[in-house]
Amino acid sequence: MQVVAELTTGGVYSLRDVHADDTYIYAAGSDKILYGWGRDTFALHTTLTDSTSSIYSVFSDNDYIYAGSADDNVYVWLRNSLTLSTVLTDSSRNIYAVYADYSYIYGGGSGGNIYVWNRDGFAFNTMLTDANIYGGIEAIHTKPGTYIYAASNDSNTQQGYVWKWDWSTLTLDDYAVADAELNDMYVSDEYVFGAGEDHNIYVWDRMTFDFERLLTPPVHDPEAVFETVFADDLYIFGGSEALTPNDENLYIWYLRAPPGQTVLGAIQRKGVDQNLYQYYAPEPFETYYPGASGDWTYWDAAARNPSPYYQAKDLWIVPQGNNVVAAAPVDIDGDGYDEVAAKKNRGGDYNFYVY
Numbered sequence: 001m002q003v004v005a006e007l008t009t010g011g012v013y014s015l016r017d018v019h020a021d022d023t024y025i026y027a028a029g030s031d032k033i034l035y036g037w038g039r040d041t042f043a044l045h046t047t048l049t050d051s052t053s054s055i056y057s058v059f060s061d062n063d064y065i066y067a068g069s070a071d072d073n074v075y076v077w078l079r080n081s082l083t084l085s086t087v088l089t090d091s092s093r094n095i096y097a098v099y100a101d102y103s104y105i106y107g108g109g110s111g112g113n114i115y116v117w118n119r120d121g122f123a124f125n126t127m128l129t130d131a132n133i134y135g136g137i138e139a140i141h142t143k144p145g146t147y148i149y150a151a152s153n154d155s156n157t158q159q160g161y162v163w164k165w166d167w168s169t170l171t172l173d174d175y176a177v178a179d180a181e182l183n184d185m186y187v188s189d190e191y192v193f194g195a196g197e198d199h200n201i202y203v204w205d206r207m208t209f210d211f212e213r214l215l216t217p218p219v220h221d222p223e224a225v226f227e228t229v230f231a232d233d234l235y236i237f238g239g240s241e242a243l244t245p246n247d248e249n250l251y252i253w254y255l256r257a258p259p260g261q262t263v264l265g266a267i268q269r270k271g272v273d274q275n276l277y278q279y280y281a282p283e284p285f286e287t288y289y290p291g292a293s294g295d296w297t298y299w300d301a302a303a304r305n306p307s308p309y310y311q312a313k314d315l316w317i318v319p320q321g322n323n324v325v326a327a328a329p330v331d332i333d334g335d336g337y338d339e340v341a342a343k344k345n346r347g348g349d350y351n352f353y354v355y
Helices: none
Strands: 015-020 024-029 034-038 044-048 055-060 064-069 074-078 083-088 095-100 104-109 114-118 124-128 137-143 147-154 159-166 171-178 182-187 191-196 201-205 211-215 224-231 235-242 250-254 263-270 273-280 324-330 339-346 349-354
Touching (some): 074 104, 104 147, 147 182, 159 182, 159 191, 171 191
Parallel strands (some): 055 095
Antiparallel strands (some): 015 024, 024 034, 064 074, 074 083, 095 104, 104 114, 137 147, 147 159, 159 171, 191 224, 235 250
């Protein structure tokens, strides 16, 4: 990938968070300043200086820009005029994470509580205290109409937590535990991703919170951690940092097979159950990854990654892909590429699914 621009503040202070919309690129400065560059020009357009302490987090929507500060406040600016609209002062702890949807504004505190304000009128609504364990809120994300998600850590056990509240009732629905503390979280339409201190990306099903799999770099540096994670329709991105300069890289995994690449469907018996798996077919690797070499005629699905190339890893177990009795390729949408069709036994009732 080519570097398009390098945006500088002209100072020596660190930038703690970054966010972009269709007009600006924002960076939260430890010098109390929220920086805004033009998205098209990459020129510094504004510096918002209302915060009285370091800014930890930034987010924007169509109307407002939000920033969480170490002075315990959430600052809200009008996006069209870049003028301060209000300051939300109900928190008593540093605001590590900030987020907003069309109904609420969320501020994740260093004490593990999430402060919720009504977006219309900015009145304080409630405080979500379920994640108040032994660490602050690292990230917040919502899917309006379904759930609110957040990541926090237990510094006593060195474990990370992802939490899920019902968006309509603001009550806790479920939570999941990671084997390491989480530095960041991202929520797609299908999955919840957590950036682990153990240099792994944790993946859970968004709706059921079932653990899906662990994404581990091909060369695992025990001194490295994942600081950030993001996903789009095709890729998963993990930003790595190390105390030594061995592994300060951006790792990219396929969320699903790239266009034109063959995917194999396989049924494997697990005890009395049969699960459906999907794997990248090995044949096209020379096409997609020029210079790849080795014996592509065999790989062990049970071992999951015998190939020296991380692209040979299987995808994950298809969510709810159990009780499969038959599978076959079928081009269900007429795009020229086959999906995986599966027949499942649901308590004696056989249903047809396509993945």
